Amino acid sequence: MKTVNVAIMGIGTVGGGTYEILKKNRALIKRTQGVDVVVTKILDRSAELIEKRTGNKDIAVTNLDDILSDDKISIVVETMGGVEPAKTFIKKVLLSGKSIVTANKELLSKHWAELEQAAKDGGAGLYFEASCVGGVPVIRTLTESLQGDNVLEIMGIINGTTNYILTKMTEEGMSYGQALKEAQDKGFAEFDPTADVEGFDAVYKLSILSSLGFHTCIPYTEIYREGISKITVNDIESGKELGYTVKLLAIGKKKGNKVEVRVHPTFVPSAHPLAAVRNEFNAVFLKGDCVDDVMLYGRGAGALPTGSAIVSDIIYCAKATERRYTDFENNGKLNAPTEILSDFDSKYYIALSVSDKPGVLSKFTEVLGNYGISLNSVIQKGAADGFAQIIFLTHTTTENAVRNAVDEIGKLKVVKSVDSLIRVI
Ligand code: NDP
Ligand code: HSE
Numbered sequence: 001m002k003t004v005n006v007a008i009m010g011i012g013t014v015g016g017g018t019y020e021i022l023k024k025n026r027a028l029i030k031r032t033q034g035v036d037v038v039v040t041k042i043l044d045r046s047a048e049l050i051e052k053r054t055g056n057k058d059i060a061v062t063n064l065d066d067i068l069s070d071d072k073i074s075i076v077v078e079t080m081g082g083v084e085p086a087k088t089f090i091k092k093v094l095l096s097g098k099s100i101v102t103a104n105k106e107l108l109s110k111h112w113a114e115l116e117q118a119a120k121d122g123g124a125g126l127y128f129e130a131s132c133v134g135g136v137p138v139i140r141t142l143t144e145s146l147q148g149d150n151v152l153e154i155m156g157i158i159n160g161t162t163n164y165i166l167t168k169m170t171e172e173g174m175s176y177g178q179a180l181k182e183a184q185d186k187g188f189a190e191f192d193p194t195a196d197v198e199g200f201d202a203v204y205k206l207s208i209l210s211s212l213g214f215h216t217c218i219p220y221t222e223i224y225r226e227g228i229s230k231i232t233v234n235d236i237e238s239g240k241e242l243g244y245t246v247k248l249l250a251i252g253k254k255k256g257n258k259v260e261v262r263v264h265p266t267f268v269p270s271a272h273p274l275a276a277v278r279n280e281f282n283a284v285f286l287k288g289d290c291v292d293d294v295m296l297y298g299r300g301a302g303a304l305p306t307g308s309a310i311v312s313d314i315i316y317c318a319k320a321t322e323r324r325y326t327d328f329e330n331n332g333k334l335n336a337p338t339e340i341l342s343d344f345d346s347k348y349y350i351a352l353s354v355s356d357k358p359g360v361l362s363k364f365t366e367v368l369g370n371y372g373i374s375l376n377s378v379i380q381k382g383a384a385d386g387f388a389q390i391i392f393l394t395h396t397t398t399e400n401a402v403r404n405a406v407d408e409i410g411k412l413k414v415v416k417s418v419d420s421l422i423r424v425i
Contacts, residue, residue, distance in 0.1 A: 001030060004318040007041040007067040009089060010080030013187035014103050014130065015044070016053045017307030018077055025311075035318045037311075041067050044080075064089050068096050075317055077310055078102040081191060087111055094118040094126065101313040103130035103306055106195070109204035109220045112211075113332040116325055125323045127313035132205040133158050133282045135305030136298040137312070141286065142212045143324075149288030151213035154252040156284035157277050158205045160301030161189045161196035162228050162248040167278045170236050170245060176229075188280050188301035198227035202250045202263040210252035210261050213286070215328045216338045218252075218261055224342065226264035235420050238351065238381070238391055239267050244424065245275040258341040267349055267424040343400045347376070347424040349393055350406060353416040356388040360414045364390070367412075371405040373397045387416050393424065 006022075008015045022029075022037050030036050042050045043061050050060040067073060076093045078100055080086050086107050090100050095118050102108065108115065108131050119126040129139045133156075142151065157163050161183040168179035180197065183189045188196075195201045207220035228248050239246050244267035253260040268275045273295065277283040282300030287293055299305035329335050354360055361378070368375065374395040381389040394402070402421070410418045 001034060001036050002318065003036045003038060004074060004314070005038055005040045005070070005072045006075045006077060006314060007043065007070070007073050008039055008077045008079065009043045009064075009067070010078065011042050011044045011050050011053050012079065012081075013303045014306045014310065015042075015077065015079035017303030017305075018079065018310045019053055021304060021307045021311045022314075029311075029315060033315050033319065035315060037314055037318065040073060041070060043067060064092060068092060073098060075099050075101060075314055077314070078104060079310070080104075081106070083107050083110060087115070090115055091118040094124045095122040097122045097124050099125035099127065099317045101127045101130075101310055101317060103128070103310060105131040105201065105204040105208060109207040112208075113330050116330050119323070120325060123323065125317050125320060126325075127317050128208070129313045130306050130309035132208055133284060133296070134160065134298070134300040134302060135308045136282055136284065136296050136300065137309070138209065138284050138296055139212065140312075141294070141296060142209065146213075146286065146288050146291060146294070149290045150254075151286060151288050152254055153287035154206070154209050154213050154250070154284065156250060157247050157274060157282050158209075158250045158284060158300060159196055159199075159202045159248055160280035160282060160299070161193065162202070163277065163282065163300070164188060164280045165197070166228060166231070166236075166246055166248065169233065170240070171278075173233075183280070186280070187303060197229050199225045199248065199263045202248060206250040206252055206261060206263060209284075210259065211328065211330075212326070213252065214254045214259060214338075216259070216335045217328060217330055217333060218259060218338075219332060219334060222261060222334055222340045224262035224264065228265050230420075231265050232420070234389075235351065235422060239349070240270075242267075242349075242379075242393065243270050244268060244349075245270050246422065247274055247277070249274070249425070253344075255341075257337045258339050260341045260344045262344070265422055267422050269425070272425070343398050345396050345398055347394055347396050348402050349391065349420065349422040349424050350402070350418070351420040352390050352409065352418055353387050354390050355414040355416070356386055357414065361390065363412055363414060364392070364409055367408050368392070368394070368405050371397075371401040373401055373405055389419065
């Protein structure tokens, strides 16, 4: 029986979940995988937390050197989060020849090239299944199941916190603030929840997934981002009336050398499978040129689901006979000949507050017509104080056409405000 000594850096939600699984399923892992995984050191700011989580104060360390100097430790789990000191710690660990298993999508998407180089230099492995979509094995699916396919599309709900918030607002009429607080209390949200609600977390994950799926470096800075903080109860209610549910979607598409990568709130038809993905659950559609559609679904956040992905990486790493690194030029830059397509096709929901007067509608339809935008439906909602809300649903058009048209419409005297612009699938 091979014994593998592991250190954990950060024993919060995910680190705690990882420890719990390794303890609970130790016998199963020994029996089925032939490896005895033993956590021998834990680094965290709080020795009390380590003792509370493990019942063992003797494995607490406060210094990285205590891990680096322990020759028996071959795998180090990083579940501290954030960029620093995680980056410095991980690089030192990798350069010392120990492998890293991490859930840190922010760090990976921002400094993947540097970390991978350190792994190569140290002859170590860098594993990060837990960084994307919690317990759902999407990275292994992309790298080890769909290697023979050209992945054409990656689309899904890849942030648990925003999905939890939108579900609670839609189904229970809960306020945005209350729903966010619940997501924080349940341990789904990032340390700074702005990363979740403004779409950064989904952008980091889409950068990792689209780079792996499309075999080319897609820097997170190239991904269009819009969060959910501007979504109103009014949008949610209007969407319901029109047969749509609002979701924060991450979308990556590849057509030849052109790649479309974006994260934004999206109206999804209520009968669409993604509309049924509720609370902290995530789902990812993958489309390959041979396999066609694959859908993965599961918990995208939380202690045990994310811990499950970490444990899977520990076992994978313990059993690996060679180190595998990315199969594209992982230099943190957009690799030629890949180009980012910013003028993508979509349908749109546009909500305007306008003067409730005769002839107003024709002014908007004229502008939309000038940009070649064809309307699917128009709805006027309750008038008050001489203003009404007009909602347009367009047929498929282009992002640039809609942006230009809405810009022009917003300058019309009869328009009080452009309230919402939401893409529709
Ligand atoms: P937590 O805040 O719950 O846990 C992090 C732990 O690490 C805390 O105990 C923290 O202590 C400790 N820590 C942070 N910095 C240091 C440091 N410099 N030295 C020693 N200890 C430190 O975070 P999560 O478990 O939620 O997240 C960890 C990582 O996993 C993040 O990268 C996150 O993005 C990722 N992730 C999280 C998921 C989730 O569901 N929560 C799901 C998927 C990925 P202190 O509290 O004192 O700062
Ligand atoms: N904050 C993240 C989320 C954790 O809510 O999805 C999982 O990556």
